[in-house]
Amino acid sequence: MNRFAFLLDRLSYEPRRNAKLRLMTEYFRDTPDPERGYALAALTGALSFRHAKAGLIRGLIAERADPVLFGLSYDYVGDLAETVALMWPSDQRANRTPPLSEIVEGLEATAKLDLPRRLAQWLDALDETGRWALLKLITGSLRIGASARLAKTAVAALGEDVAPDDVEQVWPGLAPPYEALFAWVEGTGPRPAATDPAPFRPPMLAHPLEDADFRAFDPAAFAAEWKWDGIRVQASAGRDADGRHVARLWSRSGEDVSAAFPDLIEALTFDGAVDGELLILRDGRVQTFNVLQQRLNRKSVTPKLTAEFPAHIRVYDLLAENGEDLRELPFDERRRRLEAFVAGQANPRMDLSPLVAFDDWDGLAAARLDPAAAGAGQDAGAVEGLMVKRRDSAYVVGRPKGLWFKWKHDPMTVDAVLMYAQRGHGKRSSFYSDYTFGVWTEDADGPRLTPVGKAYFGFTDEELAELDRFVRKNTVNRFGPVREVTHTETVGLVLEIAFEGIARSARHKSGVAMRFPRVxxxxxxxxxxxxxxxxxxxxxxxEREQAAE
Known part of the structure; x- marks a missing residue:
């Protein structure tokens, strides 16, 4: 565990990508199985512990530290794992340091009632850095500036002829501690074979396209399609070894969300995999993202819910068909196969996302500004921009340069007043970087500010330092880790907030909800x-509701 803790500590303070990559590669090379496999699982977010949650950590420290002192310390440090690691009594150190594999397997297997005692034993046996790493493992928020992709790249670096994309290709069929993966990469075992009849295939992503960027490209080399305002998903289906049909719906990050959409799973009767957008379709018309949210993150899905919010996939790409992997084909060929595939399905739960006709970049820019006149028709209100794709591009894992671009609508903006601030996590744990902002409204006592959203990104490091100084100098009240900042008509700070969408919301005091707000x-x-x-x-x-009608 100490070696893994040391790795996390080094990664959290290392700003350079290549240096992070080197640290992880050296760790994987020098650490035996299964320790390195569980470390890889932690770095890629593949670990989840049913009973070990933040509440358990709070309960343990409450038994060992004054609650007022803990509250003050947590407010100052800003991170639960770091606060508890520093405050944990260190006079009961054990002679044995538990390995990472013991901790991971213990967190998965230990009964809920026995877990507090066992976790306390581990914390007693570790030093401050080890305790911090263990608690970060439990909370699932490492926040060390190393993505899952970078961790897989570090694994690929162990082999001579293995590329990061090769690791991505075999990843969906693997599970911790990934011993077969390491054996293959290091040349001591075969390439792991996928046995899942409906696997997740890592998606291809796009780069943002600015108005001036595309002028350097030949418009004839690109195709364009609408970017729908839904959730990117992948529908995969096939037959297992016993001949039973299996269908799954995957999120963009590889999470199996099939249980939330049983009505859609029943309609996936094909053998293959499609990439598309999850939408709500009523009477042949795409509904707003706010309507789609009524189907997301539901613990139970009732017949009434599925009838009121019928799920639908608008398909962008065909990744596999009847056992044939199509991802190496150029986009134009996959598109031809996709059109025939969708036409042959005649599936009311799935339709084809149309291409946008254009002769030059000016024509495409005009289509972006007026989707209704460019073929989106009654669904124009659900368009959030364009996808621009090279016609000869294969379906490549990750975000390759120069192949796919997303050209979204210009964001909406609002000038709002900073009201509250809270410390961030990881590198930002010493800065007030999470902001609640509000706009003015009238009541019987005159104008007052009503909170309408939160933002924690969009600013530079220099601007963060300025915002942090403002919060500290203008704090008028404290509520636990939250600081209230001066916000009157004459004294305060105005932030221009950009956001992608806005809708009515009964759950918010203001009655409105912003989508993806940032400073x-x-x-x-x-x-x-x-x-x-x-x-x-x-x-x-x-205005948006009227435009959608």
Missing amino acids: ARIRWDKPPAEADRLEALERLIT
């Missing part, structure tokens, strides 16, 4: 009294 600009030049009003957001929602 676009710090308005040091604007007094708080000139920030936007709630009525402006409500009008924006009404």
Whole structure:
């Protein structure tokens, strides 16, 4: 466990990508199985412990530290794992340090009632860094600046002829501690064979396209299609060794979400895999993302829910058909096969995302601004931009340069006043980097601010330092780890907030919910009294609803 803790500690302080890659590669090369496999699982987010949660950690430290002191310490440090690791009594150190494999297997196998005692024993046996790593493992928020892709790249670096994409290709059929994967990469075992009849295939992603970027490309070399405002999914189906039909619905990150969409799974009667957008379709018309949210993250799916919110896939790409992997084919060929595939299905739960006709980049830019006039028809309100794809591009894992681009609509913006701030996590644990902002509304006592959203990205490191200083100098109240910042009509800070969508929401006090809000600009030049009003957001929602009708 100490070696894994040391690795996490080094990664958390190392800003350079190549240095992080080298640290992980050296760890995987020098660490035996199954320790390195469980470390890889932790780095890629493949571990989840049913009974070990943050509440368990809070309960243990409450038995060993003054609750007021813990509250003050947590407020100062800003990270639960780091706070508990520092405050845990260190006078009961054991002679034996538990290995990572023992901890992972123990967290999975130990009964809920026995887990507090066993976790306390592990914490007693570890030093501060080890305790921090163990608690980070439990909370599932490593936040060390190393992506799952980078960890897989480090594994590929162990072999001579293995590329990161090769690891991605075999990854869906593997499970911790990945002994077969390491054996293959190091040349001591065969390539792991996929046996899942409906596997997840790592998706191909796109780079953002700015207005001026595409001018260097030949428009004849690209095709364009609408970018629908839903959830990117992959539908995969096939027959297992016993001849039974198996179908699954995967999220973009590889999470099996089939249980949430039984109505859709029943309709996946084909043998193959398609890449598309999960939407709600009523009377042949795509509904807003706000409507789709009514189907997401549901613990139980009732017949009433499926009838009221019928799930649908609008297909972009064909990845496999009747056992044939099509990902190496160029986009144009896959598109031809996809059109024939969808036509042969005659499936009411699945349709084809149409291509956007254009002769030059100016024509495509015009289509982006007016989807209804460019073929999107009654579904124009559900278009959030364009996907622009090279006609000769294979379906490549990850985000390769120059092949696929996403050209989204310009974001909406609102000027809002900073109201509350909270410390971030990981590298940001010492900065107030999570902000709650509000807009003005009227009541009997005059104008007041109503919170309308939260944002924790969009600013540079330099701007973060400026925001943090403002929060510390202008704090007027504290609520646990949250600081209330001065926000009057004359004193306060205005933030220009950019967001992708907005809808009515009964769950929010303001009655509105923003999608993907982020800080676009710090308005040091604007007094708080000139920030936007709630009525402006409500009008924006009404305009979008009318456009959708």
